[in-house]
Structure formats: structure tokens, C-alpha cells
Amino acid sequence: MRLRGRAMGISISISGVLKQEAKPVSDFFKRIFDIVVSLTVLVLCAPFFALIALAITRETPGPVFYRGARVGRGGKCFKILKFRTMYENPQSYAGPRVTAQDDIRVTPLGHWLRDTKLNEFPQFWNVLKGEMSLVGPRPEDPTLATEWPAEVAREILSVRPGITSPSSVMYRDEESLLCADNLINQYLCDLSPNKIRLDQLYVRHRSFLLDLDTMLWTVLLLLPRLRAYSPPESFLIVGPVTRLIKRHVSWYILDFLVLLFSIGISVMLLRDVAPIRIDWIALLEMAFAYLALYSLIAVKTGANLTRWDKATNRDAARLTMAWLIATAAVVAIHFAVGITSDLRRILILMSSIFFLTGMLLARYRSRVLIGLLRSIVIRRTKAKATAERVLIVGSGRTAEHVLWLLDHPSYSLKYQVAGIIDDDLFSQGMKVYGVKVVGETNNIAGIVKEKDVGLVILADHRLDESSYSLLREALKDIPVRIAVAPDLYGSMEGLSRAVSGGPSTPALDSFQCRHCLARIRSHVETPADGK
Structure with a gap:
């Protein structure tokens, strides 16, 4: 695909400019939003634009607008529209394609227009025409776009360029970071790589909420008191609007x-127990008040700052505590205002219990559904019969972690734990973490054959190098794979002893450093006729 900059008299070739994965629905609504906002701004700001145009013509001779070549969506060039901020002479057109703060080509009025970003407002016309969007990667000059790698061009040019973007917010004072000496090299080496990276992040994470965040940052950081503030990069991509909607508003509505x-x-x-008269307006008011109180407590306890698709039992306990405090407060308020109806208190308690159950189901819905589907699949199919059987050596924390991992939906249908190997005589025949201890290490070969084991996981940091060699020797004639579990707990134990000055574990000293090598070797040395 060829990018043509007619105004510059150049021809740019960027091969393989392809579109990213299409988002037809979101792109359609984004385009509707662009049209509505740009048309509104152009109509409402027309008198102000006229005053700026008059000031430009009275300051220096020349056109009101500047039309420059830019690279648009799909590599197609277009003419970007801005208020003219430079003197109308050959030097302005022959100079660098980037402007520095001390650029002598810029007029006094032009400096003010650039500082306030008012020179960018005519680009709403480009948005209305469909050449640009309100938010998107800033359109680059065709000459500078030749410096982009092909994969970068492919990604950035897959969407419409925008009036503003996360990179524009981050480098809103770009001209102050550049000086006239060695301007182009400074721009390409110091600023352009990070701007391109931010533009790529926008393309990958683009959404309506991200657009709202970017527009909000653009407006806020133009205010004199906030102009010096530099938001963290994570706040540019997941900004205040996204955080408010996804972390608070969406859960508030669902709750x-x-x-x-x-x-x-x-x-x-x-109603089946006793006649009850309901004032639904009062109930709605009570629901709003109760939920507001619960949400406030959840914010204070941190229960709202949880990724519920990756939550733990402790997170559920924190949420339950917030619910308990809110329910107790509502009951106490009813007693304080003199409401002594037993039926009313029963209604509050029943509703709150159903509410807690519903909240937990809503937050853990993916786990609940996956668990139900997994149990159905296991019962109605022979999935467990075809799963690879696993034997775990060790019964410590590492073994517990391995068992938790194998119980995850991603692995539970692929692997079936046949038992645990532990040399503790008191553990023989007992269940550890819900799995039966089936024998000791000295008879592991017979257990592997008896239970048709295809994978042995070493999850005991107490095994020294000689014990590991004996296990491999015992299993060398059996088609079974051996893997060493990453021993985080053993490493932490050894580190804590080293820090405290206590005695170290000999087995840990001699074998822990070879864990990674043994793990790799266990896969390389898999028998050819193994499972």
C-alpha cells in the first residue's frame, strides 16, 4: 500500500498495512458519537471561530487555515485542518515537520493558539467528514511515518486518527520538550518511540470508556492548575471514567x-405466612439507603477493589463483613426510630440474606457455572477415565499448591490425581488435602504400575539429590514422565532462615539450585513410548 503526500511531493511505501480485528458494533456507535459531538461543537463554536479567524488575518497576511498532509486510516493521506499559527512565507513550509517552543516561524498569536490548543479545533471538520475521530492515534506527517516499522504501521493505521489520544495527553507540552537544534532527530529518538507505544496501547485497548477517559484527561489537563500534573500511564489507559463505571457504578446497578x-x-x-401491606416507594427508598450504606462500608473495607474473576475466599469474607455491618446498622436504625414490627424486621433479615447470596453468586458466577458444568461432564461422560493419572510425591505446602492447580477447570478434566506418596508412617492410608496417601517412596514403582500413572510430580523440597536419583532409577524402565514442581515455599523457608541467621536445610542447599535443571531434564528425558 502506498501513502502519497502530494503537498510534500513525496511517495511513501509501507507494505502490509492491514486492519486490526474489526469491531463493527463499537465502531458504528463511535462514528455516531463522533458525528454528533463534532457537529455540535462546530455549530456552537462558529462565532468564536470567526473571532479567531479575524484575529489571524489582522495579525499577519495569509490564509486562516493550515491544511497539512497526514496519514489516515488504512494508510490513506488526507489534509488536516488547523488554524494557521505560522507566518505565511517559504521558510515556514521549508522548515522541519515538527515545531519547537522557540520556533521563529510561529506568530505571537500562534503561540497562544498552540498553548491553548485552540488551533486544533478546526479538526472537528475532519471528524465530521470521517477522516478523523475524536479519539485515536494522532495523525503523523507522511515524511515521519516512513520511519515506522511495518508492524507498527499495520497496527496504528488500522483505526481513524484522532484529535486527542493518550499520547497527546502525555505529551501535551511536546513543543517545550524540543529545541530548534537537531529537532527531527530529537523527536524521532526521544519522543516518537514512546508516543507510538502509547498509540499501540490505545489501539489494543480501545473502547468507548477509554475514549471518555481520554477526552476527560484532555479537558482537565488544559486547566492552568492541573497542567503540570502528569498522570501515570496506567491511568491514561484505564482512567477515572473506566474505573468509576467498572469498579463502582456497574456493581452498584447489579447489586x-x-x-x-x-x-x-x-x-x-x-405473604404466605401473614398478611403484609407493602409500601413499594418506601421499600425502594430503603433499598437505596441500604445499598448506599453497604457501598460506603465496602469502599472503607476495600471489598470493592477486587477482581472477582480472580478472587479468594478472603475476598468473600471481606464482602460478607461489609454486608453484616450494613445489615446490623439498618436493624439498629429501625430500633432507634421506634419501628418495632416483628414482620418488618423479619423482612429486613430475609431480604439481606437473599441479597448476600445473590451478591456472592453474581461475583463468583463464573466459578459456580464452571463447577456445575464440570460435575455434569464428569458424571455423564468418561472424562475421568481418559484423563492422565498423576502421582504426587510429598504432602507439604507445595503439594497443596499442586493439588489446587490440578483442581482448576483448565486441568481437572485432563488430569486425575491417583494419590500421594509420603514416607510419614502415620499418614499411610489417610487423606491429605482430600487425596489418599497410597504409599512410600521405596515402593513408588509398583504404585505407578498398579495405578497406571503417566505423570509423577515431585512436590517435596526435602528430597535431596541422591533421593531424586533413586526415584529416577526406580522409574527408568517405566513409561512415566517426572516433573519437579516449583518449590516456592521451600525457597521462602530457606530465605527466611538465611535472613534470620538460623541453620539452613542441607537438602535445600544441595538440591534447590538444581530444581530448574531437573524440571527441564524431566521433559527432555521422557521415554519414547511414554504416555
């Missing part, structure tokens, strides 16, 4: 629907 459903279920159940 409110769950609470309404809980109240409805409680009312239906209580």
Missing part, C-alpha cells in the same frame, strides 16, 4: 437489581 429481587422474594414468602 441494586439483586436487592430488589431479594426484597420481592422475601415479600412473596412472607
